[in-house]
Amino acid sequence: MSQTPPPGSTPLIEAPRRRRWPLVLAALVALAVVLGLVVSLTGGDDEASPAPTVRIGVVGASDPYWATYEKAAEEEGIDVEIINFDDYNQPNPAVSEGELDMNQFQHIVFLADYNVARGDDLQPIGATAIYPLGLHSKQYDAVEDIPAGATVAVPNDASNQARALVLLQSAGLIELKSGGTIFSDLADIDTGASRVEVKALDAALTATSLDDLAGAVVNNDFVERAGLDFDDALAQDDPSDPNALPYVNVFAVRADDLDNPTYRRLVEIYQETQAVQEGVVEVSGGTAVMLDTPVEDLQASLERVESDTRAQQD
Structure with a gap:
Protein backbone atom coordinates (compact mmCIF):
# COMPACT_ATOMS: atom_id res chain seq x y z
CA MET A 1 0.00 0.00 0.00
CA SER A 2 1.55 3.35 -1.09
CA GLN A 3 1.86 6.37 1.17
CA THR A 4 1.10 10.01 0.17
CA PRO A 5 3.92 12.40 1.02
CA PRO A 6 3.10 15.10 3.61
CA PRO A 7 2.04 18.53 2.27
CA GLY A 8 4.94 20.83 1.51
CA SER A 9 7.49 18.05 1.41
CA THR A 10 9.64 17.45 -1.57
CA PRO A 11 8.68 14.23 -3.25
CA LEU A 12 11.36 11.65 -3.41
CA ILE A 13 12.59 11.06 -6.94
CA GLU A 14 12.82 7.40 -7.86
CA ALA A 15 16.29 6.39 -8.99
CA PRO A 16 16.41 5.37 -12.64
CA ARG A 17 16.57 1.58 -13.28
CA ARG A 18 19.74 0.18 -14.77
CA ARG A 19 19.39 -0.68 -18.47
CA ARG A 20 20.32 -4.34 -18.68
CA TRP A 21 19.67 -5.11 -22.35
CA PRO A 22 23.25 -4.30 -23.53
CA LEU A 23 24.59 -6.90 -21.10
CA VAL A 24 22.03 -9.46 -22.20
CA LEU A 25 22.85 -8.80 -25.85
CA ALA A 26 26.57 -9.18 -25.20
CA ALA A 27 25.97 -12.49 -23.43
CA LEU A 28 23.89 -13.77 -26.33
CA VAL A 29 26.56 -12.77 -28.83
CA ALA A 30 29.22 -14.55 -26.79
CA LEU A 31 27.08 -17.66 -26.59
CA ALA A 32 26.50 -17.64 -30.35
CA VAL A 33 30.23 -17.39 -30.96
CA VAL A 34 30.90 -20.37 -28.68
CA LEU A 35 28.17 -22.47 -30.32
CA GLY A 36 29.45 -21.58 -33.77
CA LEU A 37 32.94 -22.68 -32.79
CA VAL A 38 31.64 -25.99 -31.47
CA VAL A 39 29.67 -26.66 -34.65
CA SER A 40 32.64 -25.81 -36.83
CA LEU A 41 34.87 -28.18 -34.88
CA THR A 42 32.43 -31.10 -34.65
CA GLY A 43 30.67 -30.69 -37.97
CA GLY A 44 27.33 -30.48 -36.17
CA ASP A 45 25.31 -33.54 -35.29
CA ASP A 46 22.02 -32.54 -36.84
CA GLU A 47 23.29 -30.94 -40.04
CA ALA A 48 26.19 -33.30 -40.89
CA SER A 49 26.95 -33.48 -44.59
CA PRO A 50 26.36 -36.94 -46.06
CA ALA A 51 29.46 -38.90 -46.98
CA PRO A 52 30.17 -38.93 -50.72
CA THR A 53 29.23 -42.01 -52.73
CA VAL A 54 32.13 -44.39 -53.45
CA ARG A 55 31.94 -45.50 -57.09
CA ILE A 56 33.39 -48.94 -57.78
CA GLY A 57 33.79 -50.27 -61.32
CA VAL A 58 33.32 -54.00 -61.92
CA VAL A 59 32.75 -56.47 -64.73
CA GLY A 60 29.53 -58.30 -63.94
CA ALA A 61 27.58 -55.89 -61.72
CA SER A 62 24.49 -58.07 -62.11
CA ASP A 63 26.06 -60.79 -59.96
CA PRO A 64 23.84 -60.94 -56.85
CA TYR A 65 26.67 -60.61 -54.34
CA TRP A 66 27.29 -57.00 -55.40
CA ALA A 67 23.86 -56.00 -54.07
CA THR A 68 24.70 -57.83 -50.84
CA TYR A 69 28.00 -55.94 -50.69
CA GLU A 70 26.31 -52.55 -51.20
CA LYS A 71 23.91 -53.31 -48.35
CA ALA A 72 26.73 -54.41 -46.04
CA ALA A 73 28.58 -51.17 -46.76
CA GLU A 74 25.41 -49.11 -46.22
CA GLU A 75 25.00 -50.68 -42.77
CA GLU A 76 28.36 -49.14 -41.87
CA GLY A 77 27.37 -45.74 -43.22
CA ILE A 78 29.21 -46.04 -46.53
CA ASP A 79 27.24 -45.34 -49.70
CA VAL A 80 28.55 -47.53 -52.55
CA GLU A 81 27.56 -47.42 -56.21
CA ILE A 82 28.59 -50.38 -58.37
CA ILE A 83 29.28 -49.37 -61.98
CA ASN A 84 29.22 -52.09 -64.64
CA PHE A 85 31.69 -52.43 -67.52
CA ASP A 86 31.68 -55.00 -70.32
CA ASP A 87 35.13 -54.09 -71.61
CA TYR A 88 38.23 -54.87 -69.50
CA ASN A 89 40.01 -51.87 -70.99
CA GLN A 90 37.70 -49.25 -69.45
CA PRO A 91 37.72 -49.53 -65.61
CA ASN A 92 41.40 -48.63 -65.09
CA PRO A 93 41.34 -45.36 -67.08
CA ALA A 94 38.08 -44.51 -65.30
CA VAL A 95 39.82 -44.78 -61.91
CA SER A 96 42.87 -42.89 -63.12
CA GLU A 97 40.72 -40.04 -64.45
CA GLY A 98 38.62 -39.83 -61.29
CA GLU A 99 35.39 -41.14 -62.80
CA LEU A 100 35.64 -44.08 -60.38
CA ASP A 101 37.11 -44.29 -56.89
CA MET A 102 38.02 -47.98 -57.08
CA ASN A 103 37.64 -50.94 -59.38
CA GLN A 104 37.53 -54.69 -58.85
CA PHE A 105 37.82 -56.85 -61.93
CA GLN A 106 41.47 -57.63 -62.63
CA HIS A 107 44.45 -59.61 -61.41
CA ILE A 108 47.91 -58.21 -60.75
CA VAL A 109 49.37 -59.12 -64.15
CA PHE A 110 46.60 -57.23 -65.95
CA LEU A 111 47.13 -54.22 -63.68
CA ALA A 112 50.88 -54.29 -64.28
CA ASP A 113 50.41 -54.41 -68.05
CA TYR A 114 48.10 -51.41 -67.85
CA ASN A 115 50.42 -49.36 -65.64
CA VAL A 116 53.46 -49.98 -67.84
CA ALA A 117 51.60 -49.34 -71.08
CA ARG A 118 49.95 -46.14 -69.84
CA GLY A 119 52.68 -44.86 -67.52
CA ASP A 120 50.14 -45.03 -64.72
CA ASP A 121 50.47 -45.99 -61.06
CA LEU A 122 47.24 -47.64 -59.96
CA GLN A 123 47.80 -49.84 -56.92
CA PRO A 124 46.15 -52.89 -55.33
CA ILE A 125 44.48 -52.05 -52.02
CA GLY A 126 43.15 -55.51 -51.24
CA ALA A 127 42.71 -59.06 -52.52
CA THR A 128 39.41 -60.68 -53.48
CA ALA A 129 39.88 -64.10 -55.03
CA ILE A 130 41.80 -66.14 -57.53
CA TYR A 131 39.90 -67.93 -60.27
CA PRO A 132 41.16 -70.88 -62.26
CA LEU A 133 41.16 -70.40 -66.03
CA ASP A 238 45.84 -74.55 -60.35
CA PRO A 239 44.99 -71.41 -58.31
CA SER A 240 46.74 -72.81 -55.21
CA ASP A 241 50.16 -72.76 -56.90
CA PRO A 242 52.41 -70.18 -55.11
CA ASN A 243 53.41 -68.92 -58.55
CA ALA A 244 49.78 -67.93 -59.06
CA LEU A 245 50.05 -64.80 -56.86
CA PRO A 246 50.24 -62.50 -59.93
CA TYR A 247 46.81 -63.80 -60.89
CA VAL A 248 45.11 -62.81 -57.62
CA ASN A 249 42.22 -60.46 -58.30
CA VAL A 250 42.34 -57.13 -56.48
CA PHE A 251 40.62 -53.88 -55.65
CA ALA A 252 42.64 -51.14 -57.35
CA VAL A 253 42.87 -47.42 -56.52
CA ARG A 254 44.96 -44.39 -57.37
CA ALA A 255 48.30 -44.45 -55.51
CA ASP A 256 47.29 -41.34 -53.53
CA ASP A 257 44.29 -43.24 -52.14
CA LEU A 258 46.13 -46.24 -50.71
CA ASP A 259 45.71 -44.98 -47.16
CA ASN A 260 42.11 -43.88 -47.57
CA PRO A 261 40.37 -45.40 -44.51
CA THR A 262 36.99 -45.67 -46.23
CA TYR A 263 38.43 -47.56 -49.20
CA ARG A 264 40.38 -49.90 -46.91
CA ARG A 265 37.24 -50.55 -44.88
CA LEU A 266 35.36 -51.40 -48.07
CA VAL A 267 37.96 -54.07 -48.82
CA GLU A 268 37.50 -55.48 -45.32
CA ILE A 269 33.73 -55.52 -45.73
CA TYR A 270 34.17 -57.58 -48.90
CA GLN A 271 36.52 -60.00 -47.16
CA GLU A 272 34.58 -60.25 -43.87
CA THR A 273 30.99 -60.47 -45.08
CA GLN A 274 30.16 -64.17 -45.30
CA ALA A 275 27.21 -63.64 -47.63
CA VAL A 276 29.47 -61.78 -50.07
CA GLN A 277 32.14 -64.46 -49.93
CA GLU A 278 29.60 -67.23 -50.46
CA GLY A 279 28.03 -65.27 -53.30
CA VAL A 280 31.35 -64.94 -55.12
CA VAL A 281 32.00 -68.67 -54.81
CA GLU A 282 28.48 -69.49 -55.99
CA VAL A 283 28.72 -67.25 -59.05
CA SER A 284 32.07 -68.82 -59.92
CA GLY A 285 30.53 -72.27 -59.87
CA GLY A 286 32.49 -73.14 -56.76
CA THR A 287 35.84 -72.41 -58.42
CA ALA A 288 36.81 -69.14 -56.72
CA VAL A 289 39.40 -69.33 -53.96
CA MET A 290 38.73 -66.41 -51.60
CA LEU A 291 41.77 -64.55 -50.28
CA ASP A 292 42.81 -61.81 -47.86
CA THR A 293 46.42 -61.57 -49.02
CA PRO A 294 48.30 -58.71 -47.25
CA VAL A 295 48.34 -55.52 -49.27
CA GLU A 296 52.13 -55.36 -48.96
CA ASP A 297 52.43 -58.73 -50.74
CA LEU A 298 50.13 -57.59 -53.52
CA GLN A 299 52.10 -54.39 -54.03
CA ALA A 300 55.41 -56.29 -54.04
CA SER A 301 54.06 -58.69 -56.64
CA LEU A 302 52.85 -55.78 -58.79
CA GLU A 303 56.25 -54.13 -58.57
CA ARG A 304 58.01 -57.34 -59.67
CA VAL A 305 55.68 -57.93 -62.59
CA GLU A 306 55.99 -54.31 -63.73
CA SER A 307 59.78 -54.54 -63.56
CA ASP A 308 59.77 -57.77 -65.56
CA THR A 309 57.38 -56.25 -68.08
CA ARG A 310 59.61 -53.23 -68.66
CA ALA A 311 62.66 -55.48 -69.01
CA GLN A 312 60.78 -57.60 -71.55
CA GLN A 313 60.07 -54.50 -73.62
CA ASP A 314 63.72 -53.31 -73.68
Whole structure:
Protein backbone atom coordinates (compact mmCIF):
# COMPACT_ATOMS: atom_id res chain seq x y z
CA MET A 1 0.00 0.00 0.00
CA SER A 2 1.55 3.35 -1.09
CA GLN A 3 1.86 6.37 1.17
CA THR A 4 1.10 10.01 0.17
CA PRO A 5 3.92 12.40 1.02
CA PRO A 6 3.10 15.10 3.61
CA PRO A 7 2.04 18.53 2.27
CA GLY A 8 4.94 20.83 1.51
CA SER A 9 7.49 18.05 1.41
CA THR A 10 9.64 17.45 -1.57
CA PRO A 11 8.68 14.23 -3.25
CA LEU A 12 11.36 11.65 -3.41
CA ILE A 13 12.59 11.06 -6.94
CA GLU A 14 12.82 7.40 -7.86
CA ALA A 15 16.29 6.39 -8.99
CA PRO A 16 16.41 5.37 -12.64
CA ARG A 17 16.57 1.58 -13.28
CA ARG A 18 19.74 0.18 -14.77
CA ARG A 19 19.39 -0.68 -18.47
CA ARG A 20 20.32 -4.34 -18.68
CA TRP A 21 19.67 -5.11 -22.35
CA PRO A 22 23.25 -4.30 -23.53
CA LEU A 23 24.59 -6.90 -21.10
CA VAL A 24 22.03 -9.46 -22.20
CA LEU A 25 22.85 -8.80 -25.85
CA ALA A 26 26.57 -9.18 -25.20
CA ALA A 27 25.97 -12.49 -23.43
CA LEU A 28 23.89 -13.77 -26.33
CA VAL A 29 26.56 -12.77 -28.83
CA ALA A 30 29.22 -14.55 -26.79
CA LEU A 31 27.08 -17.66 -26.59
CA ALA A 32 26.50 -17.64 -30.35
CA VAL A 33 30.23 -17.39 -30.96
CA VAL A 34 30.90 -20.37 -28.68
CA LEU A 35 28.17 -22.47 -30.32
CA GLY A 36 29.45 -21.58 -33.77
CA LEU A 37 32.94 -22.68 -32.79
CA VAL A 38 31.64 -25.99 -31.47
CA VAL A 39 29.67 -26.66 -34.65
CA SER A 40 32.64 -25.81 -36.83
CA LEU A 41 34.87 -28.18 -34.88
CA THR A 42 32.43 -31.10 -34.65
CA GLY A 43 30.67 -30.69 -37.97
CA GLY A 44 27.33 -30.48 -36.17
CA ASP A 45 25.31 -33.54 -35.29
CA ASP A 46 22.02 -32.54 -36.84
CA GLU A 47 23.29 -30.94 -40.04
CA ALA A 48 26.19 -33.30 -40.89
CA SER A 49 26.95 -33.48 -44.59
CA PRO A 50 26.36 -36.94 -46.06
CA ALA A 51 29.46 -38.90 -46.98
CA PRO A 52 30.17 -38.93 -50.72
CA THR A 53 29.23 -42.01 -52.73
CA VAL A 54 32.13 -44.39 -53.45
CA ARG A 55 31.94 -45.50 -57.09
CA ILE A 56 33.39 -48.94 -57.78
CA GLY A 57 33.79 -50.27 -61.32
CA VAL A 58 33.32 -54.00 -61.92
CA VAL A 59 32.75 -56.47 -64.73
CA GLY A 60 29.53 -58.30 -63.94
CA ALA A 61 27.58 -55.89 -61.72
CA SER A 62 24.49 -58.07 -62.11
CA ASP A 63 26.06 -60.79 -59.96
CA PRO A 64 23.84 -60.94 -56.85
CA TYR A 65 26.67 -60.61 -54.34
CA TRP A 66 27.29 -57.00 -55.40
CA ALA A 67 23.86 -56.00 -54.07
CA THR A 68 24.70 -57.83 -50.84
CA TYR A 69 28.00 -55.94 -50.69
CA GLU A 70 26.31 -52.55 -51.20
CA LYS A 71 23.91 -53.31 -48.35
CA ALA A 72 26.73 -54.41 -46.04
CA ALA A 73 28.58 -51.17 -46.76
CA GLU A 74 25.41 -49.11 -46.22
CA GLU A 75 25.00 -50.68 -42.77
CA GLU A 76 28.36 -49.14 -41.87
CA GLY A 77 27.37 -45.74 -43.22
CA ILE A 78 29.21 -46.04 -46.53
CA ASP A 79 27.24 -45.34 -49.70
CA VAL A 80 28.55 -47.53 -52.55
CA GLU A 81 27.56 -47.42 -56.21
CA ILE A 82 28.59 -50.38 -58.37
CA ILE A 83 29.28 -49.37 -61.98
CA ASN A 84 29.22 -52.09 -64.64
CA PHE A 85 31.69 -52.43 -67.52
CA ASP A 86 31.68 -55.00 -70.32
CA ASP A 87 35.13 -54.09 -71.61
CA TYR A 88 38.23 -54.87 -69.50
CA ASN A 89 40.01 -51.87 -70.99
CA GLN A 90 37.70 -49.25 -69.45
CA PRO A 91 37.72 -49.53 -65.61
CA ASN A 92 41.40 -48.63 -65.09
CA PRO A 93 41.34 -45.36 -67.08
CA ALA A 94 38.08 -44.51 -65.30
CA VAL A 95 39.82 -44.78 -61.91
CA SER A 96 42.87 -42.89 -63.12
CA GLU A 97 40.72 -40.04 -64.45
CA GLY A 98 38.62 -39.83 -61.29
CA GLU A 99 35.39 -41.14 -62.80
CA LEU A 100 35.64 -44.08 -60.38
CA ASP A 101 37.11 -44.29 -56.89
CA MET A 102 38.02 -47.98 -57.08
CA ASN A 103 37.64 -50.94 -59.38
CA GLN A 104 37.53 -54.69 -58.85
CA PHE A 105 37.82 -56.85 -61.93
CA GLN A 106 41.47 -57.63 -62.63
CA HIS A 107 44.45 -59.61 -61.41
CA ILE A 108 47.91 -58.21 -60.75
CA VAL A 109 49.37 -59.12 -64.15
CA PHE A 110 46.60 -57.23 -65.95
CA LEU A 111 47.13 -54.22 -63.68
CA ALA A 112 50.88 -54.29 -64.28
CA ASP A 113 50.41 -54.41 -68.05
CA TYR A 114 48.10 -51.41 -67.85
CA ASN A 115 50.42 -49.36 -65.64
CA VAL A 116 53.46 -49.98 -67.84
CA ALA A 117 51.60 -49.34 -71.08
CA ARG A 118 49.95 -46.14 -69.84
CA GLY A 119 52.68 -44.86 -67.52
CA ASP A 120 50.14 -45.03 -64.72
CA ASP A 121 50.47 -45.99 -61.06
CA LEU A 122 47.24 -47.64 -59.96
CA GLN A 123 47.80 -49.84 -56.92
CA PRO A 124 46.15 -52.89 -55.33
CA ILE A 125 44.48 -52.05 -52.02
CA GLY A 126 43.15 -55.51 -51.24
CA ALA A 127 42.71 -59.06 -52.52
CA THR A 128 39.41 -60.68 -53.48
CA ALA A 129 39.88 -64.10 -55.03
CA ILE A 130 41.80 -66.14 -57.53
CA TYR A 131 39.90 -67.93 -60.27
CA PRO A 132 41.16 -70.88 -62.26
CA LEU A 133 41.16 -70.40 -66.03
CA GLY A 134 39.33 -73.15 -67.91
CA LEU A 135 39.40 -74.73 -71.37
CA HIS A 136 35.86 -75.33 -72.67
CA SER A 137 34.41 -77.06 -75.70
CA LYS A 138 30.96 -77.71 -77.13
CA GLN A 139 32.18 -80.43 -79.47
CA TYR A 140 34.51 -82.53 -77.34
CA ASP A 141 34.34 -84.09 -73.90
CA ALA A 142 38.07 -84.46 -73.25
CA VAL A 143 41.32 -82.82 -74.27
CA GLU A 144 42.39 -86.07 -75.92
CA ASP A 145 39.38 -85.87 -78.28
CA ILE A 146 40.45 -82.56 -79.82
CA PRO A 147 41.91 -83.46 -83.23
CA ALA A 148 45.25 -82.32 -84.58
CA GLY A 149 45.00 -79.13 -86.58
CA ALA A 150 41.84 -77.95 -84.81
CA THR A 151 41.55 -74.32 -83.71
CA VAL A 152 41.42 -73.25 -80.07
CA ALA A 153 40.83 -69.65 -78.96
CA VAL A 154 42.53 -67.72 -76.16
CA PRO A 155 41.87 -64.17 -74.85
CA ASN A 156 43.71 -61.46 -76.77
CA ASP A 157 44.70 -59.28 -73.79
CA ALA A 158 48.36 -59.88 -72.91
CA SER A 159 48.03 -61.12 -69.34
CA ASN A 160 45.18 -63.57 -69.87
CA GLN A 161 46.65 -64.73 -73.17
CA ALA A 162 49.91 -65.75 -71.52
CA ARG A 163 48.07 -67.59 -68.78
CA ALA A 164 45.82 -69.34 -71.32
CA LEU A 165 48.79 -70.45 -73.41
CA VAL A 166 50.49 -71.97 -70.36
CA LEU A 167 47.23 -73.82 -69.67
CA LEU A 168 47.11 -75.17 -73.23
CA GLN A 169 50.71 -76.32 -72.85
CA SER A 170 49.89 -78.06 -69.57
CA ALA A 171 47.00 -79.79 -71.36
CA GLY A 172 49.39 -81.07 -74.06
CA LEU A 173 47.85 -79.07 -76.90
CA ILE A 174 50.79 -76.73 -77.64
CA GLU A 175 54.46 -76.22 -76.90
CA LEU A 176 55.91 -72.84 -75.95
CA LYS A 177 59.46 -71.96 -76.94
CA SER A 178 60.07 -70.16 -73.64
CA GLY A 179 58.60 -72.97 -71.57
CA GLY A 180 55.76 -70.62 -70.65
CA THR A 181 55.92 -67.29 -68.81
CA ILE A 182 53.61 -64.40 -67.95
CA PHE A 183 54.83 -62.83 -71.20
CA SER A 184 54.06 -65.71 -73.57
CA ASP A 185 52.09 -64.74 -76.65
CA LEU A 186 51.15 -66.34 -79.97
CA ALA A 187 54.68 -65.82 -81.29
CA ASP A 188 55.97 -68.01 -78.44
CA ILE A 189 54.10 -71.05 -79.81
CA ASP A 190 56.27 -73.75 -81.41
CA THR A 191 53.84 -74.51 -84.22
CA GLY A 192 55.76 -77.56 -85.39
CA ALA A 193 55.54 -79.19 -81.98
CA SER A 194 51.96 -78.14 -81.25
CA ARG A 195 48.84 -80.20 -81.85
CA VAL A 196 46.37 -77.35 -82.42
CA GLU A 197 46.27 -73.90 -83.93
CA VAL A 198 45.61 -70.99 -81.59
CA LYS A 199 43.50 -67.93 -82.35
CA ALA A 200 43.33 -64.82 -80.17
CA LEU A 201 39.90 -63.23 -79.58
CA ASP A 202 38.51 -60.59 -77.25
CA ALA A 203 37.94 -62.20 -73.85
CA ALA A 204 34.20 -61.58 -74.13
CA LEU A 205 34.05 -63.49 -77.43
CA THR A 206 35.97 -66.69 -76.73
CA ALA A 207 32.94 -68.41 -75.18
CA THR A 208 30.39 -67.15 -77.71
CA SER A 209 32.61 -68.39 -80.56
CA LEU A 210 32.66 -72.00 -79.35
CA ASP A 211 30.23 -73.13 -82.04
CA ASP A 212 32.98 -72.49 -84.59
CA LEU A 213 35.95 -73.71 -82.54
CA ALA A 214 37.24 -76.96 -81.13
CA GLY A 215 37.72 -75.22 -77.80
CA ALA A 216 38.39 -71.94 -76.07
CA VAL A 217 39.97 -70.73 -72.86
CA VAL A 218 37.18 -68.74 -71.19
CA ASN A 219 37.65 -66.14 -68.47
CA ASN A 220 35.66 -66.88 -65.35
CA ASP A 221 33.42 -63.82 -65.82
CA PHE A 222 32.01 -65.15 -69.08
CA VAL A 223 31.46 -68.85 -68.35
CA GLU A 224 27.87 -68.79 -67.09
CA ARG A 225 26.86 -65.88 -69.30
CA ALA A 226 27.62 -68.10 -72.29
CA GLY A 227 25.54 -70.94 -70.88
CA LEU A 228 28.60 -73.00 -69.97
CA ASP A 229 29.15 -75.04 -66.82
CA PHE A 230 32.33 -74.61 -64.78
CA ASP A 231 32.39 -78.35 -64.08
CA ASP A 232 32.53 -79.10 -67.80
CA ALA A 233 35.95 -77.50 -68.30
CA LEU A 234 38.28 -79.93 -70.08
CA ALA A 235 41.28 -78.50 -68.21
CA GLN A 236 42.05 -75.68 -65.81
CA ASP A 237 45.08 -74.21 -64.06
CA ASP A 238 45.84 -74.55 -60.35
CA PRO A 239 44.99 -71.41 -58.31
CA SER A 240 46.74 -72.81 -55.21
CA ASP A 241 50.16 -72.76 -56.90
CA PRO A 242 52.41 -70.18 -55.11
CA ASN A 243 53.41 -68.92 -58.55
CA ALA A 244 49.78 -67.93 -59.06
CA LEU A 245 50.05 -64.80 -56.86
CA PRO A 246 50.24 -62.50 -59.93
CA TYR A 247 46.81 -63.80 -60.89
CA VAL A 248 45.11 -62.81 -57.62
CA ASN A 249 42.22 -60.46 -58.30
CA VAL A 250 42.34 -57.13 -56.48
CA PHE A 251 40.62 -53.88 -55.65
CA ALA A 252 42.64 -51.14 -57.35
CA VAL A 253 42.87 -47.42 -56.52
CA ARG A 254 44.96 -44.39 -57.37
CA ALA A 255 48.30 -44.45 -55.51
CA ASP A 256 47.29 -41.34 -53.53
CA ASP A 257 44.29 -43.24 -52.14
CA LEU A 258 46.13 -46.24 -50.71
CA ASP A 259 45.71 -44.98 -47.16
CA ASN A 260 42.11 -43.88 -47.57
CA PRO A 261 40.37 -45.40 -44.51
CA THR A 262 36.99 -45.67 -46.23
CA TYR A 263 38.43 -47.56 -49.20
CA ARG A 264 40.38 -49.90 -46.91
CA ARG A 265 37.24 -50.55 -44.88
CA LEU A 266 35.36 -51.40 -48.07
CA VAL A 267 37.96 -54.07 -48.82
CA GLU A 268 37.50 -55.48 -45.32
CA ILE A 269 33.73 -55.52 -45.73
CA TYR A 270 34.17 -57.58 -48.90
CA GLN A 271 36.52 -60.00 -47.16
CA GLU A 272 34.58 -60.25 -43.87
CA THR A 273 30.99 -60.47 -45.08
CA GLN A 274 30.16 -64.17 -45.30
CA ALA A 275 27.21 -63.64 -47.63
CA VAL A 276 29.47 -61.78 -50.07
CA GLN A 277 32.14 -64.46 -49.93
CA GLU A 278 29.60 -67.23 -50.46
CA GLY A 279 28.03 -65.27 -53.30
CA VAL A 280 31.35 -64.94 -55.12
CA VAL A 281 32.00 -68.67 -54.81
CA GLU A 282 28.48 -69.49 -55.99
CA VAL A 283 28.72 -67.25 -59.05
CA SER A 284 32.07 -68.82 -59.92
CA GLY A 285 30.53 -72.27 -59.87
CA GLY A 286 32.49 -73.14 -56.76
CA THR A 287 35.84 -72.41 -58.42
CA ALA A 288 36.81 -69.14 -56.72
CA VAL A 289 39.40 -69.33 -53.96
CA MET A 290 38.73 -66.41 -51.60
CA LEU A 291 41.77 -64.55 -50.28
CA ASP A 292 42.81 -61.81 -47.86
CA THR A 293 46.42 -61.57 -49.02
CA PRO A 294 48.30 -58.71 -47.25
CA VAL A 295 48.34 -55.52 -49.27
CA GLU A 296 52.13 -55.36 -48.96
CA ASP A 297 52.43 -58.73 -50.74
CA LEU A 298 50.13 -57.59 -53.52
CA GLN A 299 52.10 -54.39 -54.03
CA ALA A 300 55.41 -56.29 -54.04
CA SER A 301 54.06 -58.69 -56.64
CA LEU A 302 52.85 -55.78 -58.79
CA GLU A 303 56.25 -54.13 -58.57
CA ARG A 304 58.01 -57.34 -59.67
CA VAL A 305 55.68 -57.93 -62.59
CA GLU A 306 55.99 -54.31 -63.73
CA SER A 307 59.78 -54.54 -63.56
CA ASP A 308 59.77 -57.77 -65.56
CA THR A 309 57.38 -56.25 -68.08
CA ARG A 310 59.61 -53.23 -68.66
CA ALA A 311 62.66 -55.48 -69.01
CA GLN A 312 60.78 -57.60 -71.55
CA GLN A 313 60.07 -54.50 -73.62
CA ASP A 314 63.72 -53.31 -73.68
